[in-house]
Amino acid sequence: MAALDIVRIPVLSDNYVWLVHDPESGATMVVDPAVAEPVLAAAAERGWTITDIWNTHWHPDHTGGNAAIKDATGCTITGPAAEFARIPTLDVQVKGGDKVRLGHHVADVWDVPAHTAGHIAYHFASDAAIFVGDTMFAMGCGRLFEGTAEQMFANMQKLGTLDDTTRVYCAHEYTLSNARFAVTVEPDNVALAARLAAVESARAAGEATVPTSIGEERATNPFLRAPNAAELGRIRALKDAA
Numbered sequence: 001m002a003a004l005d006i007v008r009i010p011v012l013s014d015n016y017v018w019l020v021h022d023p024e025s026g027a028t029m030v031v032d033p034a035v036a037e038p039v040l041a042a043a044a045e046r047g048w049t050i051t052d053i054w055n056t057h058w059h060p061d062h063t064g065g066n067a068a069i070k071d072a073t074g075c076t077i078t079g080p081a082a083e084f085a086r087i088p089t090l091d092v093q094v095k096g097g098d099k100v101r102l103g104h105h106v107a108d109v110w111d112v113p114a115h116t117a118g119h120i121a122y123h124f125a126s127d128a129a130i131f132v133g134d135t136m137f138a139m140g141c142g143r144l145f146e147g148t149a150e151q152m153f154a155n156m157q158k159l160g161t162l163d164d165t166t167r168v169y170c171a172h173e174y175t176l177s178n179a180r181f182a183v184t185v186e187p188d189n190v191a192l193a194a195r196l197a198a199v200e201s202a203r204a205a206g207e208a209t210v211p212t213s214i215g216e217e218r219a220t221n222p223f224l225r226a227p228n229a230a231e232l233g234r235i236r237a238l239k240d241a242a
């Protein structure tokens with residue numbers, strides 16, 4: 001089975017839309033299209049036709065391009081059943097434990113509530129890749145808009161069961177801000193200090209810093225490394241106030 005081609009499309013101020021292509025079947029999927037035009041252009045440049053949209057949660061900067069991409073391509077839109085009322089463009093509703101297919105590749109759907117109540121993630125075990133929306137970021141986690149620190153802690157623990165090599169495709173370039181906060185939580189973490197320096201260089205050069213990997217996050221993400229939900233909640237509140 002040929003590996004998925006995964007393309008990062010930067011849109012709006014700091015969003016990343018992921019274009020995912022199965023070279024064997026030609027199936028092409030978009031994760032969380034905030035907008036339509038740059039996504040359609042990125043697919044057209046490569047001669048790909050978008051067959052699917054997969055949403056992780058209802059926020060407009062993850063679903064705003066749904067209708068226009070569907071109008072242009074006739075694609076099928078899959079997303080969280082629990083948020084159907086807020087994503088009326090959904091054709092297929094899924095929940096944790098379901099499987100969704102892109103050509104020859106099958107993703108497991110995970111329930112990861114906390115940022116929003118119905119937030120889901122898509123894990124391609126065959127490709128060691130997970131699309132997490134706004135649940136985990138490089139050295140950070142999503143804000144707790146519709147859930148609790150207990151839920152986010154459970155999400156982090158579950159992500160922590162994946163292999164170090166698993167690539168984590170998150171939906172925002174928040175890395176530098178997260179790194180600067182993370183070093184205040186873990187001032188003695190040598191790996192974290194080194195990563196902050198690398199991220200400062202990358203951002204100064206205008207480079208993207210995601211996807212990240214579970215191994216990098218295990219070493220440097222204070223939210224994944226938090227020993228319990230109370231500590232995660234404490235540092236999340238500090239970051240919110242920062």
Ligand SMILES: [Zn+2]
Binds near residue numbers: 057059062115134
């Ligand atoms: Zn969001």
